Amino acid sequence: MTVMETTGTRTGRRPDGEDRYTISEVVAFTGLTAHTLRWYERIGLMPHIDRSHTGQRRYTNRDLDWLDLVGKLRLTGMPVADMVRYAELVREGDHTYGERFELLKATREDVLARIDELRGTLAVLDRKISFYADAGRPLASERSR
Amino acid sequence: MTVMETTGTRTGRRPDGEDRYTISEVVAFTGLTAHTLRWYERIGLMPHIDRSHTGQRRYTNRDLDWLDLVGKLRLTGMPVADMVRYAELVREGDHTYGERFELLKATREDVLARIDELRGTLAVLDRKISFYADAGRPLASERSR
DNA sequence: TAGGACCTTGGAGTGCACTCCAAGCAAGCG
DNA sequence: CGCTTGCTTGGAGTGCACTCCAAGGTCCTA
Structure with missing residues (x-):
């Protein structure tokens, strides 16, 4: 599997405050591909993900929570468009x-x-x-x- | 809904022996479209359906049973290809x-x-x-x- | 400081399961 | 007989949810 642990981290989540995961860490957590994660963001299924000073994505625990929910909803057969609608409602306040x-x-x-x-x-x-x-x-x- | 009953039949199935349903009757029973029924046949998910003397499809109660099973399997998320595989096994004896x-x-x-x-x-x-x-x-x- | 692994983007491509089209033949009714 | 509705075919088109590509910038380790 060759999961390189770039920053000497364990395989699990880190506590809030140290939660700045690269896209490949999120791939490992969720089983989604990096392509899919970027695509989710483009279509508005994810909030805009925080970036490093060079523009690389840094996901938080909160983002991971959201992806967990999306994963659950996905396997109910809910269309992605409906999940996007829910994401919009969350963003609207x-x-x-x-x-x-x-x-x-x-x-x-x-x-x-x-x-x-x-x-x-x-x-x-x-x-x-x-x-x-x-x-x-x-x-x-x-x-x- | 305008379900024209062409041959004076009731909405339900007829007993074995009188079971020669047109494609539109099968549409009414199953909720599938005629397109989908023909497509199922083309890909080998249905046995070759009996034809009238002019080449129109005449489905039997047995075909309806099979479509019921297909419907059940479909909503488990089983890929159509796998159902075709099962259909082949049935045909093989x-x-x-x-x-x-x-x-x-x-x-x-x-x-x-x-x-x-x-x-x-x-x-x-x-x-x-x-x-x-x-x-x-x-x-x-x-x-x- | 060099190498390789990792990350970025917009846009194009893929696979599945239908879904529709055009052109023409068939069936039932007045 | 003509009309309307229904059925036939091969092949092309659609919508969804990814999935991949090219070209290039970044990060870490030796």
Whole structure:
């Protein structure tokens, strides 16, 4: 894997105040590519990331928290555009609390619905699996393909 | 919605033997578009569908069953290519039982993992939601964005 | 101070899963 | 018979979420 630890740091997060991570450290934390991190910033899914005096990105613990949330939302199937909308609400300040609340509640419902769908699928899979398990050797005709 | 019932049929499935559905009936059953149904056939995700004497598709109850399964697998996030692989195994006959069994079991594990991920996301959402609920009106500073 | 690994940008390219188009044949109705 | 709606095909186009490229500047270690 060749993860060079440039500044003698451990693999984990550093305490607030010493949290200025390079893009490759963030890659290691999140599993995203550097390309994707830059792209997230371009489309407004990230706040503008702090820069070193030479213009290189320096991510903070707060940025990492945000990326964790994005990662969670991403695997609910939420479109990136919706996450960008949420990011905009955060940037717009406190007066968007209500809208954020509604958005999160709607997302919660989506997640519950998706879990239900998956449970339905699981039931179908289990029926098929037990069909194939019973038919250790092929029987007459198979309808449950 | 304007669902014209061309042959005086009810909206539901007909019994085996009278099951020769047009593509638009299948659209109504599955929610897929006609384009998608033809595309599924082209890429080998469907068996070759029976045709009328003039070459129009006539789907059977069995085809509908298959589309139900495909729909379930689709919403687990399984790539279409993997579903095509499964369809090929079915076409190849009984001697692929073992491989189908393994594929279904692996899919089952994926589904379980995905449900777990979603539960994790749900927990995060619930924490944020209760944060926004508590902060009925904005308090000092908001870290949990 | 030299070398290699790492970082920057705008813009172009990729893969997936559809989605649509044009041109023409088919089916049911008055 | 003509009309409207539906179905056929191969191939091209779309939208999303990345993913990569070229050309060049930066950082660290020997």
